[in-house]
Amino acid sequence: MAIAGVGPETEIEQLRATEFARLDACDHVYLDYTGAAMYAESQLAEHVELLRASVFGNPHSVNPTSAAMTELVEQARDAVLRFFRASPDEYEAIFTPNATGALRLVGEAYPFRRGDRFLLTFDNHNSVNGVREFARARGAETTYVPSVAPELRVDEELLPRYLTEVGGDHHNLFAYPAQSNFSGVQHPLDWIDTAQSHGWHVLLDAAAFAPTNRLDLSHRHPDFVALSFYKLFGWPTGVGCLLARREALEQLERPWFSGGTIVAAFVQREWYQSAPGAPRFEDGTLDFLNLPAVEIGLRFLERVGIEQIHAHVQALTGDLLATLCTLRHASGEPAATIYGPCDTSARGGTVAFNFLHKDGRIVDERYVDRVARRHRISLRTGCFCNPGAGEVAFTISRETLVGGEFGAGMSLDDYVAAIGLPSGGAVRASLGVPSNRADLERFAAFAQEFVDLAETPDDLPPRVGC
Numbered sequence: 001m002a003i004a005g006v007g008p009e010t011e012i013e014q015l016r017a018t019e020f021a022r023l024d025a026c027d028h029v030y031l032d033y034t035g036a037a038m039y040a041e042s043q044l045a046e047h048v049e050l051l052r053a054s055v056f057g058n059p060h061s062v063n064p065t066s067a068a069m070t071e072l073v074e075q076a077r078d079a080v081l082r083f084f085r086a087s088p089d090e091y092e093a094i095f096t097p098n099a100t101g102a103l104r105l106v107g108e109a110y111p112f113r114r115g116d117r118f119l120l121t122f123d124n125h126n127s128v129n130g131v132r133e134f135a136r137a138r139g140a141e142t143t144y145v146p147s148v149a150p151e152l153r154v155d156e157e158l159l160p161r162y163l164t165e166v167g168g169d170h171h172n173l174f175a176y177p178a179q180s181n182f183s184g185v186q187h188p189l190d191w192i193d194t195a196q197s198h199g200w201h202v203l204l205d206a207a208a209f210a211p212t213n214r215l216d217l218s219h220r221h222p223d224f225v226a227l228s229f230y231k232l233f234g235w236p237t238g239v240g241c242l243l244a245r246r247e248a249l250e251q252l253e254r255p256w257f258s259g260g261t262i263v264a265a266f267v268q269r270e271w272y273q274s275a276p277g278a279p280r281f282e283d284g285t286l287d288f289l290n291l292p293a294v295e296i297g298l299r300f301l302e303r304v305g306i307e308q309i310h311a312h313v314q315a316l317t318g319d320l321l322a323t324l325c326t327l328r329h330a331s332g333e334p335a336a337t338i339y340g341p342c343d344t345s346a347r348g349g350t351v352a353f354n355f356l357h358k359d360g361r362i363v364d365e366r367y368v369d370r371v372a373r374r375h376r377i378s379l380r381t382g383c384f385c386n387p388g389a390g391e392v393a394f395t396i397s398r399e400t401l402v403g404g405e406f407g408a409g410m411s412l413d414d415y416v417a418a419i420g421l422p423s424g425g426a427v428r429a430s431l432g433v434p435s436n437r438a439d440l441e442r443f444a445a446f447a448q449e450f451v452d453l454a455e456t457p458d459d460l461p462p463r464v465g466c
């Protein structure tokens with residue numbers, strides 16, 4: 001499909017009709033790009049054509065069909081390094097099932113010892129929070145750096161203190177998201193250099209940042225970067241990546257070996273030799289037929305232009321924020337509240353908010369879901385697997401959480417009531433390449449339904465998860 005030369009914003013908008021026509025054909029207003037991007041039709045066509053016209057075998061062998069597949073796998077690896085401007089002398093691209101798989105690889109193999117530190121921001125996806133369990137099991141100490149409401153940015157006075165409070169010969173790991181999947185806040189990439197200059201390894205979660213921002217690894221050199229490709233270009237699912245500095249990789253201690261990760265292993269002698277490079281971290285058979293779609297997807301983003309995508313999403317984010325900020329009840333009271341920055345500087349196209357009743361109470365997010373369904377709008381409600389950002393947004397104290405155990409037999413609704421949460425979470429709308437002003441107009445009409453809303457119905461379904 002011809003999209004060569006796509007440049008200014010208006011040309012990106014044309015893609016809605018050429019590459020993403022199914023959104024309008026099916027009458028969907030899709031506003032969950034932080035959940036998953038949309039694939040362009042040309043990506044699918046090119047991938048399917050490749051599979052139709054070729055014969056591919058499992059890449060773990062040397063026969064002709066295997067060799068053909070191996071070549072495409074290595075081509076995909078090179079394409080990923082090129083896209084992120086990562087020098088192959090410095091970085092390895094390790095394919096994983098998703099960003100979580102990349103984070104787990106680091107967590108389970110990071111050489112934490114007693115006295116080492118794992119430092120992370122409150123604002124993190126649970127797949128980063130979970131690394132603390134590996135740190136704990138190995139006797140390292142976990143410390144969280146808080147965010148500050150209402151912008152939900154990290155306290156920039158506090159962070160340098162934490163980063164400089166390190167001594168001796170330790171392995172210390174600092175993890176943060178380049179962009180919050182909750183509030184859209186973009187945390188400074190300068191922290192990478194600062195942390196490394198104090199001896200920290202840096203684990204950058206770029207899952208929410210990379211789809212609409214340039215991540216240039218010739219400029220910044222985080223030790224580990226985690227990504228999911230479906231968040232960048234929708235297809236394929238099931239493939240992510242750990243971009244890792246070779247130097248940092250050498251320090252990881254894999255807890256096991258498996259098929260695909262070794263050159264040789266014996267049974268009668270308990271010995272094995274790890275494979276060099278990325279394969280040492282790629283357990284079992286790669287999702288090999290999908291890997292060529294990674295290169296195709298990256299090429300699509302390159303043709304559209306990541307800078308153009310960034311500008312397009314930023315402009316629409318400004319409109320979305322304006323709709324929410326100006327939403328008022330007849331009394332003049334605000335009908336919505338935003339969790340995170342209200343302007344477009346140092347933030348991405350992910351907006352967390354709640355609608356408000358006239359007296360300031362939060363509109364139950366389950367009702368928001370119900371109304372959104374009626375408008376054929378796909379957005380997200382809950383805490384988006386980022387409890388730390390939610391705890392700050394809803395001013396939930398540590399004492400509240402420590403005092404309120406999730407008792408046996410309790411439902412999530414019982415728990416929400418027991419600890420006095422104002423709601424079961426926030427509402428999240430997020431934008432991507434196919435988003436356009438018509439989506440935002442439909443969103444604005446949907447938002448109007450909450451103006452002067454007195455009460456929500458009492459037949460809302462029970463909450464099943466956060």
Ligand SMILES: Cc1ncc(COP(=O)(O)O)c(C=O)c1O
Pocket residue numbers: 034035098099100101125127177179180181205206207208228
């Ligand atoms: C910032 C961030 N990190 C990590 C993840 C986990 O990604 P995945 O579920 O693809 O492993 C997500 C997914 O929403 C995310 O937004």
